[in-house]
Amino acid sequence: MRIRIIGAAALALAATGAVLASTPQAQAATAIPAHVFAPYFEAYNGDSLNGLSQQSGDKYLTMAFIQTASAGSCTVYWNGDTGMPIAGSTFGSDIAAIRARGGDVIPSFGGYAADNGGTEIADSCTDVNQIAAQFEKVITTYDVTRIDLDVEDNSLTNTAGIDRRNKAIKLVEDWAAANGRTIQFVYTLPTTTAGLADSGLAVLRNAVANNARVDIVNQMTFDYYDNQPHQMAADTKSASNGLHAQLQQLYPAKTGQQLWSMIGVTEMIGIDDFGAAETFTVADANAVATWATQQGIAELSFWALQRDNGGCPGTGGSDSCSGIAQGTWEFSHIFAPFTSGGGTPASPTPTRSTSASPSPTKSTSPSPSTGAGLTNGNFESGALAPWTGSLCSVVSTPVHGGTKALKAAASSADNAQCAQTVAVQANRTYTLTAWVQGSYAFLGATTAAGDTSTWTAGGSTWTKLTVTVNTGSSTSIKVWLHGWYGTGTIYADDVTLT
Structure with missing residues (x-):
């Protein structure tokens, strides 16, 4: 059987700078993810x-x-x-x-x-x-x-x-x-x-x-x-x-x-x-x-x-x-x-939600989501905290409901991750949801075992993303949303962890 023909040209790139470890005792901090x-x-x-x-x-x-x-x-x-x-x-x-x-x-x-x-x-x-x-x-x-x-x-x-x-x-x-x-x-x-x-x-x-x-x-x-x-x-x-x-x-x-x-x-x-x-x-x-x-x-x-x-x-x-x-x-x-780490199954590849119509109202209270410590998931406080991210902000339009939403302005060099650390119970399964708008919006959580996430190619209408998160030994997890390098701004609203 004839097989691929690749790798014939000489290298032209030689990066200079940091010298990596060269002793048998050194060890990469993290193994390659299980998937x-x-x-x-x-x-x-x-x-x-x-x-x-x-x-x-x-x-x-x-x-x-x-x-x-x-x-x-x-x-x-x-x-x-x-x-x-x-x-x-x-x-x-x-x-x-x-x-x-x-x-x-x-x-x-x-x-x-x-x-x-x-x-x-x-x-x-x-x-x-x-x-x-x-x-x-x-x-x-x-x-x-x-x-x-x-x-x-x-x-x-x-x-x-x-x-x-x-x-x-x-x-x-x-x-x-x-x-x-x-x-x-x-x-x-x-x-x-x-x-x-x-x-x-x-x-x-x-x-x-x-x-x-x-x-x-x-x-x-x-x-x-x-x-x-x-x-x-x-x-x-x-x-x-x-x-x-x-x-x-x-x-x-x-x-x-x-x-x-x-x-x-x-x-x-x-x-x-x-x-x-x-x-x-x-x-x-x-x-x-x-x-x-x-x-x-x-x-x-x-x-x-x-x-x-x-x-x-x-x-x-x-x-x-x-x-x-x-x-x-x-x-x-x-x-x-x-890609997912820690030997846990990777998240299912997402498909575009067919339920893209916005809900007409939402609570203006920044109270935590039921069953977990996520706060300001509807961004109605008008402030970003406790979410963090240098390319993240709260805006008045577009919104999924209420008067505020999250903006993540991805650039050619940064995918604009907006995140907060949430207190959870160990060895429990949570459902993380968010409404998103824009191209290549990602929703996920990081536990001690690695990342679990989902995404959509999205567009100009609101799409609901849902991902299941097993906390394992973790008593706190990082919940995050982000766009993708070079694909522009995404928006998110009504984030819940239940």
């Missing part, structure tokens, strides 16, 4: 990692790719460019800035160019200990908790390389355990519409034989090259159902839900390398986002962040645009709510 949207960032074309993270609003990014400079080498670089070493001077300040905003990165080894050219680390290096050392160097230099291994093309038939890679994974997992680290390994593999081909399964069988723990199997649900008609969202589901059955054979002790939590999906947004017959649309994205949340899969991604725009209608397989008519960052906005 995460982390699109691939093409780290070879001169774009700003932190800049595109801010512009798109994507907090988690998978960075492609790391490989050796030449076949036979045991030293890795970003895109195999010796001028881009694994060091804090390369991408360090960008990663630090992303973490400061609550996100993180996932370095990815391999990719088609490396797998095709013999520069994937386990194909290139014949010393298992040195392969493990290169993994450890990336982990300690950037203080990451997850590594992606993109294995395709010739790497799928290099049985010696497969065995070396899995032996090295086992060594790194033992090293991490001995040093109090958390590290996860993801295998990104091509798929058929019915599950992995036998070459991909062989990679996983060898991992089991070597006692190498594989945390996530991430399918590339595109570039099928089978000359068949495709409905890409349906194909994603059928491929994942097939993978689930395959994982059940490999890991018989795991429950069905545990197996779903091992599955990842990477789409190629728009027209893929095969051509128009394999086109992943905005409608497909909405369907996959809903399904991924319902199934509780581990990871949702797409190739690639720089393609998330409609700049080249009709063009297939471009590195810089999707080839379809779409809004800039539209796929990012659809997939973003999938």
Whole structure:
């Protein structure tokens, strides 16, 4: 099966500044969320990692790719460019800035160019200990908790390389355990519409034989090259159902839900390398986002962040645009709510409420909502407090009811989060609601376990958002509303927590 062709150009971007941790004792403050949207960032074309993270609003990014400079080498670089070493001077300040905003990165080894050219680390290096050392160097230099291994093309038939890679994974997992680290390994593999081909399964069988723990199997649900008609969202589901059955054979002790939590999906947004017959649309994205949340899969991604725009209608397989008519960052906005932390199920992907008519009246009292300590949820006090947010204010129009509402004026650099901390009871489920107006309005809450949220693409009428929040061990939570980077102002009113 022919598979995607990506990652061939040399890196042009070298961030300078902060040097990240480089000792085995260091540890990233927060593990990657249990359910995460982390699109691939093409780290070879001169774009700003932190800049595109801010512009798109994507907090988690998978960075492609790391490989050796030449076949036979045991030293890795970003895109195999010796001028881009694994060091804090390369991408360090960008990663630090992303973490400061609550996100993180996932370095990815391999990719088609490396797998095709013999520069994937386990194909290139014949010393298992040195392969493990290169993994450890990336982990300690950037203080990451997850590594992606993109294995395709010739790497799928290099049985010696497969065995070396899995032996090295086992060594790194033992090293991490001995040093109090958390590290996860993801295998990104091509798929058929019915599950992995036998070459991909062989990679996983060898991992089991070597006692190498594989945390996530991430399918590339595109570039099928089978000359068949495709409905890409349906194909994603059928491929994942097939993978689930395959994982059940490999890991018989795991429950069905545990197996779903091992599955990842990477789409190629728009027209893929095969051509128009394999086109992943905005409608497909909405369907996959809903399904991924319902199934509780581990990871949702797409190739690639720089393609998330409609700049080249009709063009297939471009590195810089999707080839379809779409809004800039539209796929990012659809997939973003999938991310949730602490192992709790992600919030259902929201749909536009059909009940958009405003209620005619509301209480002018700023009393707390029933059952929780949320105050000034109707903003009738005329003041923002206890809500906070530098781009947040109280306005007189538009309103959902009464005479006041909340305004969140998102900019190109800030999504304008308006929040307040609310006292709650531990181990209880609350319902958070708000009426919102404007494009890309988000409603959510942060507990000790992570974020739970919902959103709507919205428009000029009022839409009701509702999200269920389980407090777990938390006795206080942060309730928040915000817009989205570069999409303008949103308004909110009649916020309740019951």
